[in-house]
Amino acid sequence: MLQSQLFTKTIKEFPKDEISKSTQFLIRAGFVDKLAAGVYTLLPLGLKVLDKIEKIITEEMEGISGQKISMPALIPKENWKKTGRWDNFDALFKLKGKGKVEYGLGATHEEVVVPLIKKYVSSYKDLPLAVFQIQNKFRDELRVKSGLLRTREFLMKDLYSFHASEKDLEIYYEKVKEAYFRIFKKLKIDDQTYLTLASGGTFSKNSHEFQTITSVGEDLIYICSECKVAINKEIIKGKAGCWQCGKILSQKDKSIEVANIFKLKEKYTKPFDLRFTDKDGQKRLVLMGCYGIGLSRLMGAVVEVLHDQNGIIWPESIAPFEFHLIPIGENQKVKKVAESIYKTLQKVKQEVIYDDRTGKTPGEKFADCDLIGIPYRIVVSEKTLEKDCVEVKKRNESKTKLIEVGKISQLYVK
Amino acid sequence: MLQSQLFTKTIKEFPKDEISKSTQFLIRAGFVDKLAAGVYTLLPLGLKVLDKIEKIITEEMEGISGQKISMPALIPKENWKKTGRWDNFDALFKLKGKGKVEYGLGATHEEVVVPLIKKYVSSYKDLPLAVFQIQNKFRDELRVKSGLLRTREFLMKDLYSFHASEKDLEIYYEKVKEAYFRIFKKLKIDDQTYLTLASGGTFSKNSHEFQTITSVGEDLIYICSECKVAINKEIIKGKAGCWQCGKILSQKDKSIEVANIFKLKEKYTKPFDLRFTDKDGQKRLVLMGCYGIGLSRLMGAVVEVLHDQNGIIWPESIAPFEFHLIPIGENQKVKKVAESIYKTLQKVKQEVIYDDRTGKTPGEKFADCDLIGIPYRIVVSEKTLEKDCVEVKKRNESKTKLIEVGKISQLYVK
Numbered sequence: 001m002l003q004s005q006l007f008t009k010t011i012k013e014f015p016k017d018e019i020s021k022s023t024q025f026l027i028r029a030g031f032v033d034k035l036a037a038g039v040y041t042l043l044p045l046g047l048k049v050l051d052k053i054e055k056i057i058t059e060e061m062e063g064i065s066g067q068k069i070s071m072p073a074l075i076p077k078e079n080w081k082k083t084g085r086w087d088n089f090d091a092l093f094k095l096k097g098k099g100k101v102e103y104g105l106g107a108t109h110e111e112v113v114v115p116l117i118k119k120y121v122s123s124y125k126d127l128p129l130a131v132f133q134i135q136n137k138f139r140d141e142l143r144v145k146s147g148l149l150r151t152r153e154f155l156m157k158d159l160y161s162f163h164a165s166e167k168d169l170e171i172y173y174e175k176v177k178e179a180y181f182r183i184f185k186k187l188k189i190d191d192q193t194y195l196t197l198a199s200g201g202t203f204s205k206n207s208h209e210f211q212t213i214t215s216v217g218e219d220l221i222y223i224c225s226e227c228k229v230a231i232n233k234e235i236i237k238g239k240a241g242c243w244q245c246g247k248i249l250s251q252k253d254k255s256i257e258v259a260n261i262f263k264l265k266e267k268y269t270k271p272f273d274l275r276f277t278d279k280d281g282q283k284r285l286v287l288m289g290c291y292g293i294g295l296s297r298l299m300g301a302v303v304e305v306l307h308d309q310n311g312i313i314w315p316e317s318i319a320p321f322e323f324h325l326i327p328i329g330e331n332q333k334v335k336k337v338a339e340s341i342y343k344t345l346q347k348v349k350q351e352v353i354y355d356d357r358t359g360k361t362p363g364e365k366f367a368d369c370d371l372i373g374i375p376y377r378i379v380v381s382e383k384t385l386e387k388d389c390v391e392v393k394k395r396n397e398s399k400t401k402l403i404e405v406g407k408i409s410q411l412y413v414k
Numbered sequence: 415m416l417q418s419q420l421f422t423k424t425i426k427e428f429p430k431d432e433i434s435k436s437t438q439f440l441i442r443a444g445f446v447d448k449l450a451a452g453v454y455t456l457l458p459l460g461l462k463v464l465d466k467i468e469k470i471i472t473e474e475m476e477g478i479s480g481q482k483i484s485m486p487a488l489i490p491k492e493n494w495k496k497t498g499r500w501d502n503f504d505a506l507f508k509l510k511g512k513g514k515v516e517y518g519l520g521a522t523h524e525e526v527v528v529p530l531i532k533k534y535v536s537s538y539k540d541l542p543l544a545v546f547q548i549q550n551k552f553r554d555e556l557r558v559k560s561g562l563l564r565t566r567e568f569l570m571k572d573l574y575s576f577h578a579s580e581k582d583l584e585i586y587y588e589k590v591k592e593a594y595f596r597i598f599k600k601l602k603i604d605d606q607t608y609l610t611l612a613s614g615g616t617f618s619k620n621s622h623e624f625q626t627i628t629s630v631g632e633d634l635i636y637i638c639s640e641c642k643v644a645i646n647k648e649i650i651k652g653k654a655g656c657w658q659c660g661k662i663l664s665q666k667d668k669s670i671e672v673a674n675i676f677k678l679k680e681k682y683t684k685p686f687d688l689r690f691t692d693k694d695g696q697k698r699l700v701l702m703g704c705y706g707i708g709l710s711r712l713m714g715a716v717v718e719v720l721h722d723q724n725g726i727i728w729p730e731s732i733a734p735f736e737f738h739l740i741p742i743g744e745n746q747k748v749k750k751v752a753e754s755i756y757k758t759l760q761k762v763k764q765e766v767i768y769d770d771r772t773g774k775t776p777g778e779k780f781a782d783c784d785l786i787g788i789p790y791r792i793v794v795s796e797k798t799l800e801k802d803c804v805e806v807k808k809r810n811e812s813k814t815k816l817i818e819v820g821k822i823s824q825l826y827v828k
Contacts, residue, residue, distance in 0.1 A: 005481075035488075035530075067458045068461055072550075093511060097554045101451070136486075138487075142513070
């Protein structure tokens with residue numbers, strides 16, 4: 001895309017009301033805009049990143065037989081009443097419509113998915129099954145100081161699985177763990193992300209969280225570097241012990257919960273009486289698991305991990321563009337070559353943002369480029385053209401490389 | 415996909431609480447599920463259709479320079495107060511969070527987009543610009559009797575354009591009209607859809623609606639068959655006259671509003687004081703247009719127009735699959751050929767649903783196939799294999815055609 005056409009502009013000043021580096025950079029670079037405390041608009045660049053995260057997660061969920069659906073946010077009070085969460089889910093937004101219809105805004109969707117699945121499941125032959133959605137959640141969080149890392153409205157993937165036996169639930173639960181680590185690996189935060197034993201909140205007694213180390217994290221975890229797992233301080237009584245090898249842990253770090261998984265078992269199938277007929281003709285309760293990932297929070301967490309003092313360093317998998325093409329100066333030949341490279345890269349299906357803005361100094365262009373954080377920068381200047389070349393630099397490296405103009409289409413094609 | 419893996423099943427009974435044929439079929443065939451009055455879940459087949467509609471609309475909006483963003487649903491009371499709609503937008507859902515923060519749930523987004531654009535626009539050089547989103551809207555509709563055609567939560571595309579002059583707004587307004595008719599053409603409802611002069615509601619004095627003729631429509635329009643335009647009864651005083659040729663109109667029909675466009679001009683830029691500096695240095699108010707299409711309603715409207723007594727007839731552009739592959743009987747060779755066709759079609763990137771269910775009669779399989787409404791049905795049976803062929807039938811035609819098994823990959827490739 002042409003950078004001159006992008007309606008957002010980079011902002012020099014750090015936003016004073018944001019304490020997280022990630023949200024500061026994402027606002028300054030034009031990925032998100034803050035509407036109110038804990039409520040953000042996704043701007044064109046931010047939506048591109050979110051769409052790519054959504055695609056990666058969708059593929060992984062479909063890879064473990066998840067069927068994609070989309071449930072509404074307006075959930076009738078009676079559904080919440082049935083599970084007791086109308087009265088004891090603290091973060092539930094409640095509203096009343098005309099004709100006195102009351103709703104709880106979708107903060108999680110067990111209250112919708114269980115009665116839905118009940119319409120289609122009757123026999124053990126219908127199990128196991130898993131459905132997921134990627135949709136906006138609403139939670140009335142009291143404190144929303146960490147920017148995109150804790151918001152009142154956020155994009156979330158929630159997967160729900162249904163099983164005939166505890167063993168089958170166990171097997172699926174492990175599959176989801178593996179899928180989650182594949183996702184974090186694609187997003188280049190797997191090294192900083194720990195499978196963490198934690199409390200289950202309103203969902204279950206214990207749960208596993210996926211915690212990413214970051215200085216603005218709201219959680220504190222004790223890490224076992226040998227097992228590569230952690231334990232959340234919230235459930236530690238006395239000394240922190242590794243739940244895999246038993247070792248006493250001393251290494252602790254601030255972290256942010258990017259995902260969680262729960263074995264709900266009968267907790268939500270019981271109130272809705274979701275049963276199946278077993279092989280021996282007996283009616284039994286379906287067992288259930290639920291598995292969440294916050295997509296907008298994940299975008300924040302990636303930037304928390306991957307940035308330097310100049311801006312964001314996007315991993316190629318979710319960068320809004322692959323190349324940032326920058327012509328230097330007003331020379332006509334430079335402009336012509338840059339335009340031809342722009343067309344060439346588009347022809348070979350590479351995503352490129354072309355800095356065609358006039359009246360910007362090279363310094364301003366480079367600063368914007370580093371702030372936005374596209375993986376490859378291509379500079380065209382009179383100097384590089386003397387050698388019939390362009391200069392290519394990776395965002396996270398300082399060394400540059402001269403590439404012949406004619407060879408540009410063969411390089412870096414994924 | 416394997417039909418045996420789809421968690422939804424077709425339903426024989428017509429849902430008693432739905433009066434619109436489209437919603438009846440969409441529920442019976444497993445595209446949507448009703449959670450509450452005016453609130454629906456999109457099931458796997460329905461989400462596939464909506465995703466395709468979203469893709470078509472996104473391409474058309476980007477084709478007229480629209481930049482895609484995503485604004486939140488939690489909109490602070492103060493924003494609605496500024497335009498007066500906190501008190502006079504009847505369908506606004508209001509809610510109160512902790513700390514007494516009040517929100518109006520996004521029913522439309524002028525109150526978010528105008529202050530957003532104000533952050534980035536200062537000069538005539540920044541104009542024109544257009545942003546759009548495809549996102550869930552919430553409206554507290556009193557009566558929700560027409561299924562997907564009027565709901566309290568629905569997927570909507572809203573485009574907002576910003577201009578320095580009325581002439582520029584006019585030009586863009588015409589471009590949107592054309593883009594809309596291209597969308598309706600792709601969805602095969604352009605013949606039934608009329609550009610209709612109507613009242614502007616809370617948005618403006620007059621507006622243009624796009625009304626699609628259907629017997630469950632909530633509107634009544636007078637049609638000029640010569641000009642191919644209509645006028646909404648709501649603004650007719652005395653005799654109905656065509657607003658293009660002036661002719662007195664007698665042909666009237668029930669219809670459903672699938673889209674609308676408004677010249678808002680200064681209506682919402684004024685309360686937020688969104689101004690730009692003109693070429694002569696003067697500060698002037700930005701002029702604005704807004705343009706909506708309801709995606710879930712559009713899905714309903716398409717089915718209203720395109721169905722027969724047996725079920726839905728999807729246009730190829732938005733069908734969840736291109737082919738419905740049906741083996742008849744339990745013969746091993748039939749099964750083997752069907753499986754190889756399934757793989758072949760997937761290899762050439764065709765979308766196919768393979769009815770691999772056991773224990774279903776041919777009659778049951780054909781009935782489900784007609785109900786779901788995939789454009790092409792491929793039947794493999796002992797009889798067709800005698801000629802080394804399969805039988806291909808279009809959903810909206812009765813004639814069948816024998817195609818050699820070996821030639822299946824060359825046919826119907828888009």
